Amino acid sequence: xxxxxxxxxxxxxxxxxxxxxxxxxxxxxxxxxxxHLGVAASDRAPCCMDREPVVCTEHLxxxxxxQTAMRDxxxxxxxxxxxxxxxxxGCGKSTFLNCLNRMTDMTEGCRxxxxxxxxxxxxxxxxxxxxxxxxxxxxxxQKPNPFPLSIRKNLTFPLKEHGVRSGSQRESLMTTALQxxxxxxxxxxxxxxxxxxLSGGQQQRLCLARALVxxxxxxxxxxxxxxxxxxxxxxxxxxxxxxxxxxxxIIVTHNLxxxxxxxxxxxxxWLEEGAGTVIERGPAEQxxxxxxxxxxxAYVEGRRG
Amino acid sequence: xxxxxSDMLLLAILRCLALIAVAIVLLIVVFLLIESLxxxxxxxxxxxxxxxxxxxxxGAEAGRFNLTPMLIGTVAAAAGAVLLAVPLGMGSALFCRFxxxxxxxxxxxxxxxxxxxxxxxxxxxxxxxVLAPLIRQWQPPGQSLLxxxxxxxxxxxxxxxxxxxxxxxxxxxxxLDGASALGLSRWSTIRGVALPAAWGxxxxxxxxxxxxxxxETMAVLMVAGNVVQTPxxxxxxxxxxxxxxxxxxxxxxxHHRSAxxxxxxxxxxMIVVIVSLASWINRxxxxx
Numbered sequence: 001x002x003x004x005x006x007x008x009x010x011x012x013x014x015x016x017x018x019x020x021x022x023x024x025x026x027x028x029x030x031x032x033x034x035x036h037l038g039v040a041a042s043d044r045a046p047c048c049m050d051r052e053p054v055v056c057t058e059h060l061x062x063x064x065x066x067q068t069a070m071r072d073x074x075x076x077x078x079x080x081x082x083x084x085x086x087x088x089x090g091c092g093k094s095t096f097l098n099c100l101n102r103m104t105d106m107t108e109g110c111r112x113x114x115x116x117x118x119x120x121x122x123x124x125x126x127x128x129x130x131x132x133x134x135x136x137x138x139x140x141x142q143k144p145n146p147f148p149l150s151i152r153k154n155l156t157f158p159l160k161e162h163g164v165r166s167g168s169q170r171e172s173l174m175t176t177a178l179q180x181x182x183x184x185x186x187x188x189x190x191x192x193x194x195x196x197x198l199s200g201g202q203q204q205r206l207c208l209a210r211a212l213v214x215x216x217x218x219x220x221x222x223x224x225x226x227x228x229x230x231x232x233x234x235x236x237x238x239x240x241x242x243x244x245x246x247x248x249x250i251i252v253t254h255n256l257x258x259x260x261x262x263x264x265x266x267x268x269x270w271l272e273e274g275a276g277t278v279i280e281r282g283p284a285e286q287x288x289x290x291x292x293x294x295x296x297x298a299y300v301e302g303r304r305g
Numbered sequence: 306x307x308x309x310x311s312d313m314l315l316l317a318i319l320r321c322l323a324l325i326a327v328a329i330v331l332l333i334v335v336f337l338l339i340e341s342l343x344x345x346x347x348x349x350x351x352x353x354x355x356x357x358x359x360x361x362x363x364g365a366e367a368g369r370f371n372l373t374p375m376l377i378g379t380v381a382a383a384a385g386a387v388l389l390a391v392p393l394g395m396g397s398a399l400f401c402r403f404x405x406x407x408x409x410x411x412x413x414x415x416x417x418x419x420x421x422x423x424x425x426x427x428x429x430x431x432x433x434x435v436l437a438p439l440i441r442q443w444q445p446p447g448q449s450l451l452x453x454x455x456x457x458x459x460x461x462x463x464x465x466x467x468x469x470x471x472x473x474x475x476x477x478x479x480x481l482d483g484a485s486a487l488g489l490s491r492w493s494t495i496r497g498v499a500l501p502a503a504w505g506x507x508x509x510x511x512x513x514x515x516x517x518x519x520x521e522t523m524a525v526l527m528v529a530g531n532v533v534q535t536p537x538x539x540x541x542x543x544x545x546x547x548x549x550x551x552x553x554x555x556x557x558x559x560h561h562r563s564a565x566x567x568x569x570x571x572x573x574x575m576i577v578v579i580v581s582l583a584s585w586i587n588r589x590x591x592x593x
Contacts, residue, residue: 101486103485103486131488131489131490133488134485134486135488136488139486141482141483141486143479145477145479145480147502148480148501148502149497149498158489161490161493161497210483211486211487214487214488
């Protein structure tokens with residue numbers, strides 16, 4: 001895809017998301033086939049087999065008011081894979097994530113240099129439709145943040161704003177999304193109840209449904225389980241696992257065990273010369289069992305960080 | 306349970322203060338009731354709404370005690386002002402919170418705060434010298450319901466704007482970030498997320514503004530013309546209940562005086578009705 005494809009997904013164009021889905025659909029189909037043939041669930045390869053980079057950052061550097069927070073991050077992220085971003089606090093993990101859907105725009109005094117390419121298109125280019133970009137690159141925050149509306153409206157309102165005019169279509173998309181996150185059975189009888197009345201884990205799943213209902217290509221997760229209790233955290237983790245193949249998932253986490261279970265690829269962020277940067281990246285297996293960087297080795301063994 | 310003595314002292318002081326606050330309100334109500342009792346007893350409540358006119362000086366029998374035109378004047382002036390001030394104030398709050406660059410927003414808010422601090426007699430004076438003559442050039446006599454509405458609008462505008470703005474400012478950042486991350490435009494975010502989240506505060510703002518519009522006396526008295534009549538158009542002069550009390554209290558005797566306290570009572574009942582109505586409208590809002 002080229003830059004122009006980035007602009008296809010305009011707010012008023014519903015089917016564009018489906019077009020984009022069709023592009024990623026190839027790997028999803030492979031995944032489905034592989035599962036059908038009885039390939040062991042632990043064998044993740046089929047789901048992100050193509051190793052086709054969908055998001056690429058090039059020499060990405062972020063400054064907050066002149067202070068460099070993240071320096072020179074060059075990293076490909078592969079389609080359909082779950083990429084784990086790990087590392088100690090304050091070394092630019094969330095900053096990296098915020099660059100990918102330009103949430104950095106909202107922070108005053110934040111300056112981004114370098115490039116972020118999504119399907120080859122530079123998302124910081126002046127002609128990019130920011131709203132379409134953010135629809136395509138969904139985001140889940142650390143603390144669940146459902147809107148103070150009803151459960152139903154949390155999903156139908158974004159759909160409506162993105163041009164889904166038919167009420168019945170919104171309802172059916174909502175139902176599908178709630179089923180996708182395993183919330184449907186729990187809330188189907190109280191869709192008009194306030195979303196803030198749900199438990200923390202349910203709220204986080206609702207937020208995930210709210211992102212997925214817009215049919216993004218890429219899903220960014222910023223420590224999605226850290227505010228949840230262990231059981232809710234497990235449910236959300238399984239859910240993220242189920243996104244593999246269908247979405248390109250980038251997840252920031254403090255929890256190494258979490259990353260080890262979920263991620264296909266891992267990038268280790270570390271503080272070097274006062275700014276966060278990637279000191280090691282590669283397939284999760286390799287980073288965890290045969291780390292090349294001494295700091296990574298110490299980190300994954302729990303001796304540092 | 307052990308309580309340090311400083312805590313006990315504080316508790317005692319707070320209890321006293323709370324008691325005083327409640328006592329003052331109750332005493333005012335009791336005073337109003339006692340003072341209006343003679344008129345209610347000898348004139349009867351019905352005549353305050355059914356008499357031919359307002360000529361209260363003739364005593365309980367010969368006097369005429371119709372408060373209705375002034376009640377209508379009060380309601381019309383307050384309603385008109387609220388209808389104008391709410392959209393303006395909301396627009397101002399939204400501009401200040403979501404659209405204005407930081408520096409301009411700060412200066413703008415200062416100016417609105419200044420507007421809130423101007424004494425009502427100054428508004429009235431300005432209205433009398435500037436606003437009423439302007440209206441007179443267009444539709445005589447100038448001192449009119451319209452002038453009253455406009456003055457009240459300017460006076461309650463800062464209440465609506467400042468309270469709505471602070472309510473919008475207290476909407477958690479996480480809601481707004483969540484909305485942005487979904488690719489919602491600024492206006493969608495405001496309409497669909499920020500306004501519903503700030504609803505409670507905005508509602509309170511409108512309620513307080515309405516209360517002030519009903520209760521405001523001096524400025525309206527100076528511009529509204531004060532003729533006791535049911536206005537046929539917004540260009541005709543009206544007298545509000547508050548203005549009536551202020552105008553006549555100086556020379557009112559016996560039943561006349563007591564009748565003025567009845568109009569005070571009517572004002573208070575109006576406020577109580579509005580507040581109850583508001584909490585009834587607001588009853589289902591549990592999302593915030």
